[in-house]
Amino acid sequence: MGGTAKIFKKCAPNGRVYVYLGKREFVQCDGATEPVSGIVYIQDWKDTLKGRKVYVQLVVTFRHGREEDETMGLSFKKELIIDRTEVNPAENKEGETKLQTVLKQKLGDGAVPFTLQFPELAPNSVLICSSEDEDPSKRTMGVFYDVRAHIADANDDYTGKKGSTVSMGIRKSQYAPNDIKQRSPTSTAEKGFVFGSGKIVLEANLDKEVFYHGQDIPLHVSLNNNSKKTVKSIQCTISQICELSMVNAHYSCKVARLESQDGCPLQSGGSLNRTFILKPLAQICQGARGLCLDASLSKVQDESNLASSSISETGNNNDLLGVIVSYSIKVKVLLGGMGGELETDIPFKLVHPRPDSLEMENLNKEKTSARSKQTDKRRRMFQGQDSVLNESFHTSQDN
Incomplete structure (x- = not known):
């Protein structure tokens, strides 16, 4: 043959x-x-x-x-x-x-x-x-x-x-x-006020902990306003955190941003439940200092997708070496009337799917034909x- x-x-x-x-x-x-x-x-x-x-x-x-x-x-x-x-x-x-x-x-x-x-x-x-x-x-x-x-x-x-x-x-x-744990990360924060009764409770959660490059990330936000303050808007950002293990250096870049006033202003006694869709992309922060990308084999142009989260096969994150990459979503609530702000963070993982996995098949179906052609061209360049x-x-x- x-x-x-x-x-x-x-x-x-x-x-x-x-x-x-x-x-x-x-x-x-x-x-x-x-x-x-x-x-x-x-x-x-x-x-x-x-x-x-x-x-x-x-x-x-x-x-x-x-x-x-x-x-x-x-x-x-x-x-x-x-x-x-x-x-x-x-x-x-x-x-x-x-x-x-x-x-x-x-x-x-x-x-x-x-x-x-x-x-x-x-x-x-x-x-x-x-x-x-x-x-x-x-x-x-x-x-x-x-x-x-x-x-x-x-x-x-x-x-x-x-x-x-x-x-x-x-x-x-x-x-x-295969054996990575798929839990549903949840984070809760609350804020009280010295000169007012009641407090604001913010809860954010994800459907799963591991997402793949190119996938939409649905973020569920629940907000209960039991104070006398007014909620003006909600901001959601995905940050890439880069730690250089051999030197004492850290970088942080915002790779997705969203601000919404849907349901706002939220008055005293009100509640709000929303789902926001975020997609981390290297293009929106191209050239930002400290941005980590997947290293390419091309001398012509750089790889366009973000670096994957660093995952320790031993289960101990202290074993990670080189450039340690992690991701987290920050939800920030802006308050009116000198109320300041309330925020919470949810860590998650952004990785490449296995080629033989069901997630990989679903991800390929979501891609448009134009993007597939662009990806194939880029791979040939590498x-x-x-x-x-x-x-x-x-x-x-x-x-």
């Missing part, structure tokens, strides 16, 4: 070291992340190596400041090698994938497969906007992953020379786990950072 596979290829500056990958997006789900499998090809490997070694590393980079702001030896970048393996073209590796086997046959001598593993607590790829004037194609703040291959003179050589080093960017994302080969190969069907 014949088939066509898309192969990603990148070459070192000296033109002798190549890395081939079958995919550049790796997903964590239910505690496990897909392994990074590929091929390292050394052209004329006997003359190129001359007894030296070749290492392939999975490197995560955490950048918390702009590169152009680094002066006087100051560095805003931290790198961590989370997996490392030695490859030798003279050895035959077992447990190859079908794609690795086919590439070895096509490339010939000097091609050797490798497999790298993500650790259990590896953070997701995240892109952070630093300012409104920043060029989207040159954003460098956030968490990024690379597959790096280099020729080393010794076992403790972790960098190699620039001319014989090749680095290909990849992305790690996360799907919502896969075109480096040279892309369309390799056709024939395999036997084992049925």
Whole structure:
């Protein structure tokens, strides 16, 4: 049976070291992340190596400041090698994938497969906007992953020379786990007054805790005014909170806003029950400082959807590393007559649905055909950072 596979290829500056990958997006789900499998090809490997070694590393980079702001030896970048393996073209590796086997046959001598593993607590790829004037194609703040291959003179050589080093960017994302608890978060707040009897009681709740990118979020608000004050309006905002775990820094961006005067002014003794529909979008706060997006693989334009909530597979949020993203809805009631305001917060999670889930099917039905075409176009752009080969190969069907 014949088939066509898309192969990603990148070459070192000296033109002798190549890395081939079958995919550049790796997903964590239910505690496990897909392994990074590929091929390292050394052209004329006997003359190129001359007894030296070749290492392939999975490197995560955490950048918390702009590169152009680094002066006087100051560095805003931290790198961590989370997996490392030695490859030798003279050895035959077992447990190859079908794609690795086919590439070895096509490339010939000097091609050797490798497999790298993500650790259990590896953070997701995240892109952070630093300012409104920043060029989207040159954003460098956030968490990024690379597959790096280099020729080393010794076992403790972790960098190699620039001319014989090749680095290909990849992305790690996360799907919502199956066993996540779907509770209905509720928050209540009340306010009394020193020079008046009675109080105002505000209650807000969501139908569920986990929502998916592109979904509408219905917010149910109940308000009882047992005071002598008047309720002028209700404001609802969704905030994205970003915490940089390696440095003491926090960002907060409003990704959805709504203000309503429906049922207002609400006089003394009145009550109000309303459902407001919110949809968090990156477009309404594009360029805001500290806004977190899903890291893209494109050098042309940035990814347009917001970063997913950070979910710890162990259940302990203290295990989260890198850029920790969370979301919350704030409901604020504005009062008249020097009454001030009353507010409450509800945390929730915004994630990617599993492709095989019912929610994913329903979400796809909600999308318009125009938006689907735009998404497909964007996805194709993400896969075109480096040279892309369309390799056709024939395999036997084992049925």
